[in-house]
Structures are given as C-alpha cells and as structure tokens.
Amino acid sequence: MNQSNSRRKRARDTMAAYLYLAPALIILVVFHFFPAFYALYLSLFDTNLFGRWDWVGLGNYAELLHDSDFIRSLANTGKYVLGTVPTGIALALAIAGLLNQRIRGLATYRTAFFLPYVTPVVAISIVWTWIYKEDSAGMLNAVLSWFGIGPQAWLLDPRWAMFALCLMSVWRHLGYNVVIFLAGLQDIPAEYYEAAEIDGASGWAMFSKITWPLLSPTTYFITMISIIGSFQVFTQVYVLWPSALGGPLGTTRVVVKYLYDMAWGSYKFGYASAIGYTLFAIIFVLTLIQRNVAGRRVHYQ
Amino acid sequence: MSKAHKTARMSVVYVLLTVGAVMMLMPFYYMLSTSVKAPEELYVNRLVWFPSKIVWKNYADAWNEEPYFPRYFFNSAFIATVTTALQLLTSALAAYAFSNIDFWGKETIFMILLGTMMIPSQVTLVPNYAIIAKLGWIDTYKALIVPFTASVFGIFMMRQFFQTIPLEMWDAAQIDGCSRFRYLWVVMVPLAKPIFVTSGLFTFIGGWNSFLWPLIVTNSDHLRTIQVGLSRFNQEFGTRPDLLMAASTFAIAPLVVLFFIAQNQFIQGIARTGLKS
Numbered sequence: 001m002n003q004s005n006s007r008r009k010r011a012r013d014t015m016a017a018y019l020y021l022a023p024a025l026i027i028l029v030v031f032h033f034f035p036a037f038y039a040l041y042l043s044l045f046d047t048n049l050f051g052r053w054d055w056v057g058l059g060n061y062a063e064l065l066h067d068s069d070f071i072r073s074l075a076n077t078g079k080y081v082l083g084t085v086p087t088g089i090a091l092a093l094a095i096a097g098l099l100n101q102r103i104r105g106l107a108t109y110r111t112a113f114f115l116p117y118v119t120p121v122v123a124i125s126i127v128w129t130w131i132y133k134e135d136s137a138g139m140l141n142a143v144l145s146w147f148g149i150g151p152q153a154w155l156l157d158p159r160w161a162m163f164a165l166c167l168m169s170v171w172r173h174l175g176y177n178v179v180i181f182l183a184g185l186q187d188i189p190a191e192y193y194e195a196a197e198i199d200g201a202s203g204w205a206m207f208s209k210i211t212w213p214l215l216s217p218t219t220y221f222i223t224m225i226s227i228i229g230s231f232q233v234f235t236q237v238y239v240l241w242p243s244a245l246g247g248p249l250g251t252t253r254v255v256v257k258y259l260y261d262m263a264w265g266s267y268k269f270g271y272a273s274a275i276g277y278t279l280f281a282i283i284f285v286l287t288l289i290q291r292n293v294a295g296r297r298v299h300y301q
Numbered sequence: 302m303s304k305a306h307k308t309a310r311m312s313v314v315y316v317l318l319t320v321g322a323v324m325m326l327m328p329f330y331y332m333l334s335t336s337v338k339a340p341e342e343l344y345v346n347r348l349v350w351f352p353s354k355i356v357w358k359n360y361a362d363a364w365n366e367e368p369y370f371p372r373y374f375f376n377s378a379f380i381a382t383v384t385t386a387l388q389l390l391t392s393a394l395a396a397y398a399f400s401n402i403d404f405w406g407k408e409t410i411f412m413i414l415l416g417t418m419m420i421p422s423q424v425t426l427v428p429n430y431a432i433i434a435k436l437g438w439i440d441t442y443k444a445l446i447v448p449f450t451a452s453v454f455g456i457f458m459m460r461q462f463f464q465t466i467p468l469e470m471w472d473a474a475q476i477d478g479c480s481r482f483r484y485l486w487v488v489m490v491p492l493a494k495p496i497f498v499t500s501g502l503f504t505f506i507g508g509w510n511s512f513l514w515p516l517i518v519t520n521s522d523h524l525r526t527i528q529v530g531l532s533r534f535n536q537e538f539g540t541r542p543d544l545l546m547a548a549s550t551f552a553i554a555p556l557v558v559l560f561f562i563a564q565n566q567f568i569q570g571i572a573r574t575g576l577k578s
Contacts, residue, residue: 010405013403014402017404018398020395020481021395023450027391031425032420033413033417035424049430098318108322111564113322118506118556118559122510122535126548127549131331142347259423263430269430272427279423
C-alpha cells in the first residue's frame with residue numbers, strides 16, 4: 001500500500017518535472033543535441049541542402065586529408081592558438097600579480113584592462129583595421145615611429161597578418177583572464193606568504209613555491225577555455241579582411257573561416273559539416289589530453 | 302624589506318600598471334578621436350593625435366548615411382531582450398525541476414545536458430542552418446531568437462543556486478497550500494535575483510554581440526542586427542574612418558554603459574563561474 005503510494009507520488013512528480021523541463025529540453029534537443037548528430041549525417045553527403053544530396057560516405061573526410069587549403073587553415077589556427085594562448089596567460093598573470101598587492105585605484109585599473117572584453121568583436125575589429133593602417137596615419141605605425149621604426153603593412157603583409165590578428169585578440173581577452181587570475185590569487189591565504197617572508201624566501205621562490213602551484217587550477221581552467229575559444233575564432237578574421245579569403249595569401253584563413261567559405265561561399269554543406277566535425281574531434285582530443293596530462297599536475301587545496 | 306625599498310617597489314608597480322592601462326585604452330582613444338575629426342585631419346599621411354576641432358556631425362552622418370542604423374539598433378535590442386527574458390524563464394523552470402523534484406531519468410538527462418556543453422557551436426552551425434531552412438524560418442526574427450531561448454549553462458547556474466534553498470521551505474509552503482509554480486515564482490525567483498541579473502547580463506551581451514549566426518540566417522536589410530549592419534557598413538564605407546569610428550562608437554556604447562552600471566555583477570560573475578559571453 002505504502003509502496004504503491006510512493007510509486008504513484010514519484011510518477012506524479014515525474015510528470016510535473018517534465019512539464020517544467022519541457023521548454024528548455026525542446027529547444028536544447030532541437031538546436032543543440034540533435035544537430036550534433038545531424039552534422040555527422042550531413043558530413044556523409046555531398047549536398048547543397050536543397051537539390052543535391054549525394055551519398056559519399058567518408059568521402060568528405062578523405063578529401064579533407066588531401067585538401068591543402070584545409071590543412072593550411074588548420075595550421076593557421078594552430079599558429080593563432082600558439083600566438084594568443086601563452087602570451088595571453090603570461091600577460092594576464094603578470095597584471096593580476098601587480099593588481100594583487102593593495103593597490104590604490106584597483107577598480108580603475110581593473111576597468112581599464114577589462115573594458116576591451118565587453119566590446120563587440122565587429123566594432124572593435126573595425127577600429128583595429130585603422131590602427132593597423134599601412135601608412136603613417138595608422139596608430140600602431142605612428143607609435144612605432146617614435147622609436148624610429150618605419151611603417152609596416154600590418155594587415156596586408158603576409159609576414160605580419162597573423163601577428164596583427166593575435167595582438168588584437170590578446171588585447172581583447174586580457175581583462176577576462178586578469179579577472180579570473182585575480183580571483184585565484186585572492187584565494188591564496190596571505191599567511192603562506194607571511195610565513196615564507198619570515199623564512200627569508202625570495203620573491204621568485206614565493207612565486208614558484210606558493211603562487212604557481214596553488215594557482216594551477218585557475219591556470220588550467222584559463223588554458224582550457226583559451227584554447228577552445230581560440231579554435232573557434234572567426235569574426236575578427238571576417239572583419240579585418242573583408243575582401244580577401246582570410247588575410248594576405250590566406251595567411252589568416254582559420255578553420256571556422258574555411259568552414260564558412262565552404263558552406264556559404266561554395267554551398268558545400270556536407271563538406272563544411274565534415275570540417276566542423278574534424279574541429280570538434282580536435283577540440284575533444286585536446287580536452288582529453290589536457291585532462292590526463294596537465295590535469296594530473298593541478299594542485300587542489 | 303625596508304620602507305624605502307617598499308616605496309620604490311610600489312612606484313614600479315604603479316608605473317607598470319599605468320603604462321599597461323594606457324595601452325589598453327589607446328584603441329578607444331583612437332576610435333573616439335577619429336570619430337570627430339574633420340576631413341583635413343584625416344586624409345593626411347600622418348596620425349593627428351589631437352583633433353583641432355570636434356566635428357560632431359560625423360555621428361549624425363554615420364547614423365543617416367546608412368538608412369537602416371536605427372533599425373539595426375532596434376533589431377539587436379529587441380532580439381537580445383527577448384532572448385534573455387525567455388532564456389531566464391526556461392532556465393528557471395528547468396533548474397527548478399532539477400533542484401526540487403525527484404523524478405525518473407533525472408541523472409540521465411542531466412548527463413546528456415552536460416555532454417551538449419562540450420559541442421562547439423561551429424559544429425552545429427550547418428545543421429542548425431538546415432533545420433532553420435526546413436522550418437522556413439530563414440530571414441525571420443524566429444531564426445535569431447528561438448535557438449537561443451534555452452542554455453545549458455544558464456540551467457546549471459540557476460540549479461546551483463536553487464540547491465542552496467532548503468527543501469523544508471517547500472514543505473512548509475505546501476502545507477499552506479502553495480502550488481509548485483507559485484512557490485517557484487514567489488519564493489525561489491526573488492531569492493535568486495543576483496543569479497538572474499548576472500546570467501541575464503551575459504545572455505544579453507551574447508545576443509548583442511553575436512555575428513556569425515545572424516550573418517547566415519538573414520538576408521533582408523530590415524532584419525540585420527547591429528553587428529551585421531556594421532560589418533556591411535564597413536564594407537561600403539571602407540574609406541571613411543570618421544564615419545566608421547562614429548558607427549563603431551555607437552555599437553560599443555550601450556555595452557560600455559551596461560558594464561559601468563553593473564560592473565560588480567560582471568566581474569564577480571566571471572570570477573566565480575568563468576562566464577563567457
């Protein structure tokens with residue numbers, strides 16, 4: 001009797017629960033869960049989504065292996081990740097360290113560093129287009145001229161295009177990382193430093209023996225999301241090089257830009273899906289490696 | 302450490318921070334100063350750091366040059382607001398079920414939702430476009446709003462908070478004849494206000510800043526969002542830095558204002574959960 005009562009209650013609760021879940025679940029299933037599988041299905045076709053639906057099996061993936069433009073876009077993305085993630089983390093850590101010592105005007109400094117992060121990428125990329133202007137009217141060239149450095153064609157010169165892309169991205173994301181590092185630093189008990197100081201530890205010893213290990217969960221988190229975020233870069237490339245296929249001689253054509261070009265430029269939606277899945281696989285594998293290699297070295301208090 | 306040593310050290314800290322902060326703000330100065338420059342100070346082969354006269358007219362010109370800017374603004378504000386409101390609603394409802402009801406399939410569904418968070422949005426770009434096309438939603442507000450009215454992250458954040466509200470409160474409310482929905486609405490939602498504000502802020506910014514999705518699902522001028530409109534404006538007026546900087550300024554301004562109003566929610570939201578817009 002009692003048991004069937006509780007069963008009935010559970011059934012009633014389950015009904016109620018799904019009623020509450022329904023709006024979110026419907027949206028998430030249709031636009032997040034199902035598309036993840038649909039993308040895999042699409043990647044097995046040569047299709048423009050409307051008239052043409054030719055089954056090619058793993059043909060798209062085989063083609064990707066020999067597609068030098070795709071390989072190039074992967075390499076460009078890799079360069080972008082290497083150009084933004086370590087620099088971004090090192091700078092953010094340095095700034096957070098400077099901010100974390102009873103600074104007067106902390107809020108003002110923090111705002112200055114954080115402001116770029118709240119700006120829309122399109123608008124700020126337009127601004128940087130002009131900062132990077134190739135003549136002496138460009139702000140970067142104007143600043144460099146104070147040091148006797150001649151003007152460079154930051155966006156048009158294949159040697160500088162990737163650098164320009166990375167610099168702008170580091171600038172925009174710095175504040176986000178600073179805020180997270182600052183929160184991590186503030187979690188380290190001050191007593192540790194006081195004790196170390198009494199023992200006569202040097203600044204470097206304190207950093208390497210206290211700060212760095214205790215900060216490792218934060219560093220790990222930032223590294224992870226920076227890498228994942230960097231793999232998905234698109235808008236900056238689209239706006240900084242509106243006419244070209246992603247930078248001079250394709251030097252900044254990153255994976256997502258290539259996916260976009262394949263889908264909405266060439267209407268090869270199956271092929272674009274295969275690119276998307278490959279990107280997913282790469283991010284997934286990186287996450288696993290991170291978890292198993294770097295994750296093990298993370299100290300949790 | 303001696304006092305003099307300490308003072309010297311702190312001076313270095315302040316100098317470094319100030320130099321850093323100035324460098325971070327330079328692009329904003331460039332944008333604002335260029336947006337009010339007269340042509341004779343723009344088209345010279347050097348950078349004029351301090352415009353000798355302020356031409357406010359550039360703003361009016363940028364606003365009117367492209368007849369649709371007011372429309373773009375309206376679209377972005379409308380889309381971001383509706384998306385935020387609906388996402389908060391669906392998140393609160395789902396979070397309530399996860400935190401307050403014991404039901405069949407709870408763990409499974411929760412794990413599946415966790416799993417979907419791993420999928421980068423670029424992977425689902427093509428299939429979602431195909432779905433939107435199938436639904437006949439290409440070039441409609443629906444395409445810009447509906448897919449974003451639920452968020453796994455939003456649900457998790459709210460669930461996290463709802464779990465801190467003791468279930469005994471619900472037992473007490475139940476004795477008083479309170480319905481589930483009324484309890485959620487009258488008791489839990491007001492308690493979770495800080496989470497609503499933080500989560501809402503980031504959803505709103507995400508909506509305001511989104512670019513790739515509106516770029517692919519809309520074609521008509523009147524449906525363009527501010528970011529897509531601005532990108533188009535950039536392509537059409539690529540030789541007019543004054544107008545481009547004025548237009549960029551008004552695309553950035555609402556977010557900067559929002560940031561200054563809710564600075565603490567922003568900073569704490571990120572520091573606590575690593576929220577990303």
